[in-house]
Amino acid sequence: MLTTEILPNIDRPTSMRAIVLAKASEQIRLSDVQLPLPECDEHELLVKVEYVGLNPIDAHFAKTGFSQWQYPHILGLDAVGIVVQAKKGLFPNIGDRVMWHANIGQQGVLSEYAKVPNFAVSVVPANVMASEAATLPCAGMTALIALDKLQIVQGDTILIEAGAGAVGQFAIQFAKERGADVFTTAAKHNHKLVKKLGADAIFDYHDKKLCQKIRLALGPQGFDAVLDSVGGDSTMRNIELMRFCGRIACLRPLPNIDQELMFRKAPNIGIVSLAGAWLANSLCAQQKMSFMSNQLLDALAKGSIQTPDITLIEFNAEQISRALHTQVNGGFTGKQVVKIFA
Template sequence: MSDTDILTQNTIPHTMRAIVLEKPNDQINLADIELPVPECSDNELLIKVEYVGLNPVDGHFAKSGFCQWQYPHILGLDAVGVVVKASKGIFPNVGERVMWHANVGGQGVLSEYTKVPNFAVSIVPQELNPAVAAVLPCAGMAALISLDKISITEGQTVFIEGGAGAVGQFAIQYAKQRGADVFATASKKNHKLVKQLGADVVFDYNDKKLCEKIRRELGPQGFDAVIDTVGGESTARNIELMRFCGKIACLNPLPCFEQDLMYRRAPNISVVSLGGAWLANSLCAQQRLSFMGNLLLEGATNGDIKAPTLTPVEFNANAVSNALNTQLAGGFTGKHVVKIGC
């Protein structure tokens, strides 16, 4: 093994525990199985996984499946772990703790070991809790991409639909850092949280007079930009609330728009696709995931960014299934994090 650095010849087993989806199903029934430890190519790192952050997208794909998956499929996209094997000259080095957002088209990270290209990871600072780092990638990166899409600047108004969700929580904080006036929706029980994160005005998304109250608060000009984490009918409503030629970043599939709305608002519509970095096979986009990871880790470490509240989940199929179903049922605030191994 002269071309490879490893911790110890005998520390890496041949098999590992993993949580898999044997086939898509509405109940999100998962299974605990043993699989071979992955084999890595030259630029890939073998990681001993420590923590996995669960996201609603994991649950959605568990129900519907994904066109590029082979089954049984290991679920999970966000993880933190320690590099245990890497080819000589490949950075990061063996022993480094790293964070990353995995390739949605490949096997996931709910396993004791996994592999990832070295250019897509970010090194976790020693002073940051690795469980916190594990919940940053998907939501935090989606928020950063959304803000870049809408090009929000100081003094502009941004409306964040779903302010208490993980993406919304990050988006509020980063929008305030950029000097924006932030408006958001949330359930009444989460208004205090959303305001503590920096939102200037919070509306109850269940309010039947929501649009009327927004216009009363904002005035006739409309929002400069919108981050729409919800999708569906709310997307058209949010475009109606924007100024002419305003910008909207959409994190869910677009509805069918009435042509009259498009003419009256002439919106600049952007689609946020974090997984697209992998699906488009764009090395530049994959490296950007690492850059965004560095930014998120820096913010969480120095206290500029507050991560959502963590809820621990055991590393077994039933516990992960229950957590994903809880997320999709709505009303859950925070992030589920799975501790892998001891």
């Protein structure tokens, strides 16, 4: 029978602080509470959480709720921390710093401790800062999945919407690494940033002549691929800008697409959903997420990618509520990261 090991020199309490949502609402009112430590099964690790990266999806579901949530619900999906308890022989080892993207259907990670299946985590290299690692899971994996669905290869032309957003920043860097010609949209004050990341052509998404200017720069052939992170009318505009049988990866729900446009362009449409790996109970997809996490951490450790600028948020309900409202309002460049332990 396996025995449980606990990291020495860690004063592990019986309860923990957590930031919870009593109910979903437009106001996003969070509370700071004390809860019992999670109980782990034989394949789960108990992690002392150091940093949590905030994402637009956190703010979205704080407003609308999620069908599988039980309340009060702990928010947060992207975490980095130290393994403090695990069954003997389980990898990663006690004392390792790990990073993961949590199961959206279960309690989140905005708490002093969290549990996670051992196969869903990646060990953070010694030369990667924990706060930087916390920016990677949701945005970085979303970018990688989208580029894989788009089958980006050398010489492709790709439009990456919202290039200054966290997903956009990672997508630009990885698309350039694969040899693509990258077009992107961003507010004017972010043009210098996305140019530095590798974008070949940049357009102001506020420009009323956006389509005409893109066509003038692109030529008549249309994009080979589009990473559509905006949705709505932008999805139909992007399909119009694609070549016949072009490829589009959508991060938002699909709008009602005009049938004539569908017949004329015959787009290959892919849907990106990190949450699906958990909701579909797909062990293969969950393990693939760990593989992608390793890829992201390796790229960061080698210096081949850079993370968005980090804004540290205090671990309290008021500050995190404000940060989530910032996510909802949009126009935020960089990544908000909650510092829990460090």
